[in-house]
Amino acid sequence: MTTKPVSLFAAELVRPALADAFRKLHPRVLARNPVMAVTAVGALLTTAALFTAGDDLGFVLQLAVWLWFTVLFANFAEAMAEGRGKAQANALRAARAETFARRLRDDGTEQRVAATELKQGDRVAVAAGETIPADGDVIEGIASVDESAVTGESAPVIRESGGDRCAVSGGTRVLSDRIVVRVTAERGQGFLDRMIAMVEGARRQKTPNELALTVLLAALTLIFLLVCVTLRPFGDYAGVQLSTPVLVALFVCLIPTTIGALLSAIGISGIDRLIRRNVMATSGRAVEAAGDVDVLLLDKTGTITLGNRVATRLVPATGVEPERLADAAQLASLADGTPEGRSIVVLAKEQYGLRGRELTAPHATFVPFTAATRMSGVDLADGGGRPRRIRKGTADAIGRFVTEHGGRPDREVLAAAEQVARDGGTPLLVADGGRMLGVIQLKDVVKGGIRQRFAQLRAVGIRTVMITGDNPLTAAAIAAEAGVDAFLAEATPEMKLQRIRDEQAQGRLVAMTGDGTNDAPALAQADVGVAMNTGTQAAREAGNMVDLDSNPTKLLDIVEIGKQLIMTRGALTTFSMANDVAKYFAILPAMFAAIYATAGAPGPLARLDVMGLHSPESAILAAVVFNALIIVALIPLALRGVAYRPASAAVVLRRNLLIYGLGGLVAPFVGIKLLDLLLVALHLV
C-alpha cells in the first residue's frame, strides 16, 4: 500500500466526501450518532415551521438552512475520514482481483480452481509469476515474493517452508521458484480482506471509550432537551411565546454538536494514522488500548540495538603490536560473510589502515565457522612454506586451539575477554598458531536517539523492558546504555509470557512486538501485540496489530497514536462544552429581551447581551452559524489529532485545559460577535 502524502483537503478526497455527506442523511445512518440524529430532527422541525413562519420567513429559512448544514458538516467530517481510507482500500482491492489457484490433490496432481473456492487446509502450488491465491504457510520450497501490494515495499522478500518466514499473504506475487502453500484463511477472512474492511471503516465498531463518550454526549443532549423544553412553559409564565425554531436553535447550540459531529472522524482517522505508518490494527479497540499501555516489552535486537553486533575495539596481548592483531583479525575475517565478520574487516581498515586483501587459493584455505568448532579463520601457505593458521572464536575454542598447537592460553588475554563481556560486549579471541594475539570486542550498537525516546516514554509514565537472549551481564550493560527501565536476560518465550502475566497482574497494560511462532502466546497475552509482517502466520494471527514494515521501534509510534486519539476526544469534548457559555449569552437575551419590560425600555434580561449583538434574530443566527462552522474549522484537528508532546499527565491536563477549556470559553464570544457583524453587513437579518 503506497502512502504518498495526500493533502488534507485534496480535491479527490473532498468531492466524494461531499456526495457522501448527503448520502449519510439516511435515518439509519444518522441514528448511529444520537447527537446528530436529534440535530437532524431539529432541522426537520424548523423546516416544518417554515409553513407557519409568516413574517419571519427569511429568518426561519436561514435557521433551517444552517441547521441542515450542521448535520451535513458532521456527515462531511465522517466522510472525509472514511474517504482517506477508501482510497487505500481501492488500491488493495486491485491486488485481490480474481485469481485462479492450482490445488494439489492428495495424490499430488494439480486441479485448477477459483481462488474463492479454496478451503482452510487446502494445499496450492504457486510458481514464479503467479499470484498467491490466499493467506497461508509455505510448507514446501523457497521463493522470493513481491509483497508490495500489501506493504508498499518494492524489494522482494524471501519466504520459505519451516521457521519464522513461512507466512504468505493472498494477493502477493511469487517472483522466483515454486512453493507449496497450505491455506490458513478462507476467502473473505484473509489478511487483505481484513485490511480492506478496516480502512474502509465498514466493520468499524465503537470502542469502549467511544461508547462511554457517546453515552455522556447523549445524556448531555437529554439534559439540554429538558432545559429547552421547559423554557417554553417558563416563557409562558413570563408572558413570552417562544417559537419552535428559536427553541430548536438554542437546543442545537447547547448540545455537544462539535464533538458529536467529529467523534467518528476522530476514531477513523486514528486508525488511518496507523495505516499511514504501515501498521494494521485488527480493531479500533487495539488502538485505544495502545494509549493505555504502561509497559513496553521490547526485543533488544532490532528495536533497541541495530540488528548486528559490530567490532568496536581490539585489545592486543602484551608484546603484540596492535597492527599485528589487526592484521590477523582481518585475515581471519576476510572470508567471513556475516555482518560481524565484515565489521572486523572494516574496523581493521579504519583504525589501522589495513586494506582488505584478495586472498585466493591455493595460498589460502578458509575455515568456516561451525557449531562444533565454534571458530573460523584461514590457513595460509606462506611463500617460505611455513603455514600460518589464524583463528578467531570464543575463549574456550581458541584456548583449545592454542593448546593443540603447542602454546598456552594467555591469562591476560582471557582476563581482557572477561572484561569485554562485563562491559556488555562479546569477546572474540584471535590466535595465530600457538599464540593468543588478543581480543576483538564485538558490541551491540544502540540505535541513535533511542535513549531520548525512552526518556520521553518515562515522562508519560511508560516503562520499557528489554528482552534479550544475552547473559545478565551483557544485558545489564546494554540496558544501562540504552536507558531502559528493566531487562529480561536469557529470555525464553515462556519467560516472556510469564513477565506479561506478572505485569498484568499488577494492573499494567503491556505492549510487545514479536515475529516468531514461539512469540504467538505472548503476543496473544499482551494487551497490544504488534506482529511483524515478516513473521509467521501464527504470530500475525495472535497479535492485534501487524507492522507491515516489520520495524519493532514503531511500537513507540503506536502508543503515541493511541494517546493522541483519546486526547483529541477529550479536548474536543471540553471545547464543545465550554462553547455553551457564549451561546447562552447570545441566545437567552435574544429570547427574553422583552419580558418584564417597562414602557420605553428594554426588559431586564436584554442586559445579559454582553456582546452587544445587533438584534435578537442576528444573535440567534450568529450562534447557529458559529455552531455549524466550528465543525468544519475543527475537521483538520479531528483528522490530524491534537498536538502530542510527551509529558506527564499533570502537565498535559493543564495545557489542554488551558487551550481547549479556556480557549473554548473565549473563542465563541469573538466568533459570534464577528458573525453578527457579518450578517448585518450582508443584510441577512
Added chain:
Amino acid sequence: MDAILLILLIVGGATALSWPLGRYLRWAMDPVSLDGPAARFDRLFRAIGGRTTGADQDWKRYCIALLAFNVVMFGVCFAVLALQQWLPLNPDGKEALEGSLIFNTTASFTSNTNLQHYSGEVSLSYCSQLAALMWLQFVSAATGIAALTAMARGLAGRPVLGNFFVDVQRATFLVLLPLAVVLATAMVCGGMPMTLQGAVKATTLEGVEQVIARGPLAAFLAIKQLGTNGGGFFGPNSTHPFENPSFFTNVLSTIAIVLLPMASVWMFGRIVGRMRHATVVFAVMMALLLAKLAGAVAWEQAPTQAFAALPIAQDIGNLEGKELRFGAAAGPLWAVATTCTSNGSVNCMHDSLNPLTGLVPLAGMWLNATFGGVGVGMINMFVYIVLAVFVAGMMVGRTPEYLQRRVEMREVKLAVLAMFAHALFILGGTALFACTPWGTGTLNNVGAHGFSEILYEFSSASANNGSGFEGLGDNTVPWNVATGLVMLLARYIPIVLPLAIAGSLAKRRATASSAGTLAVDTPTFGVMLLATILFLGALTFFPAAALGPIAEHLQFIK
C-alpha cells in the same frame, strides 16, 4: 468586617472540628481492628440486628436493605402522624392532619429533606414531633452516612460493601446520638427550652391572653442541625427566639450545619486511603462555599429594593426578613450554609433576601455537593468526580480511571442518570407548576419573584434541602403530592446509582498508576473538578436563574 470575622469563626471552627471528627467517623463506621471498643459495639449491633446483620452485602443487597429499612420507617412515621390525635404526649390536643400533608411530611422527613408545609407548633403533637419526626431525623441522617461508608468501601476495592443494618446502627448510636447529646446540652445552656409540658398561657400587660408554644426544643434542634435535616420545631424555624435564642446558639447552630458534611469528606478519604484526594475534594467544596458566602454576604449589604429610593440610612444592609438580634450578615451566612449542605433550616426569610443573594441558596441546592447532606453530599460529589475524571482522563490521553479503576460506559451512564434526575425534578416540576394554577394559584408575588418561589420549592425538594422561599401557599394537594414524590425519588436515586457505580468499579481489575495516569490529588484536578461542577450546574440551570433572580435583580438596577 464583622461579617468576615463571623465567616472565619464559623467556617474555621467547623473545619477545625471536622478533622478529628472525620477520624472518629472512620473509627466508628469502618472499624479496622477486630478487637477494641469499636469491635465490641459491632458485636452488640450484630446481636441487635439478629439475622439481618448476618453477611456483608454487595451493592445490590446493600441498596435493597437500605430501601427496605426506609420503607419501614416511612410506614411507621406515616402511621404516627395519621393517628396523632389518639396517641399520648399530646398536651395541647392537636387534631388529625390532612392526608396529602401526612404524605408530604413523611416523605420529607424520611428523605432527610424536612420540607415543612405545616407549622409544628400549630399542627403536631409532641409524640409526632419526637417519635415520628425526630426519630427520622436520626435514622435518615444515619442512612446517608451508611451509604457513604458503603460507597467508600467499594471504591477502596472491597468486593462487599458491608452490612447496612450494622452501618445504620453505628451511624445512629456511635455518631449522631453522642453528638446530639453534646449539642443539645450546649443549646440548653444557651437558653433553649427543653420541656414536655404544653403551651404557656400568659396574660399580657394589656390584659390579652397569649398562648406561648414551647416543647422539647434543644433535643429536636441538635439533630435537626447535625443531621442536615433542618425541619424546625416551630414554623419559623431558627428565626424563632426559642429555637435560636442568641448569637451563641446561632454560631453553634451554623457550625453544626456544616460539621458532619465536612467530616464526611475526611471519612471518605480515610476509608479509600486517599487523604490527599480528600483534601482536594474538600478544597473544591470549600472554594465553592467561600465564594457563595462572600457573594451572599456582600449582596446582602445592599438595602432592600423597597427602601432603596427612600431618604433613610442605608448602611446597615438589608434587614427585611432578618432577626435584629443577628443582623444583616448572619442571615445570608446561614442561608448559604443551610443550602450548601442539604440542611434547610433558616434563621431569616429567604423570600426577603435581595434577588442575587436569593440566587446563592438556589445555586447551592442545584449543585448540592458543596459539602451537601451528611454522607450524601460526598456521594453527590462523587458523581461530579466521575464525570470530571472521565473528561480529564481523556485529555491526558488514556482511558479514564478513578482510584485505579477504569471508568467506562456503565459508570458514565449511571453518573449522568443521577445528574439528569436532579435536573428533571427541578426544571420539570417548575415548568409544570409555572404554567398551571397548581403553582400560579398559590403565589403571593408576581413576575420574576413568583417564578423564583416555584423554582425554589422544587430545588429544595430535589436537593433534599427543605428550606422554603416562602411566600408560597404550599399546603395544597398538588404541592404536597408533587414535592413529596420529588423528595423521595431525589433521595434514593442519587444514593442507589452511585452505589451501583462503586459496586461496578470494585469489580474491575485494579490498574497501576504512573506519571501518565491522571492524578486526582493535585490542584490541577481540583480546578478541573470545580470547572465540571460549575459548567454542569450553570449550563443546566442558567436559563431558570436568568428568568428568576437575575431578571428580578436587573429589573431594579438602573
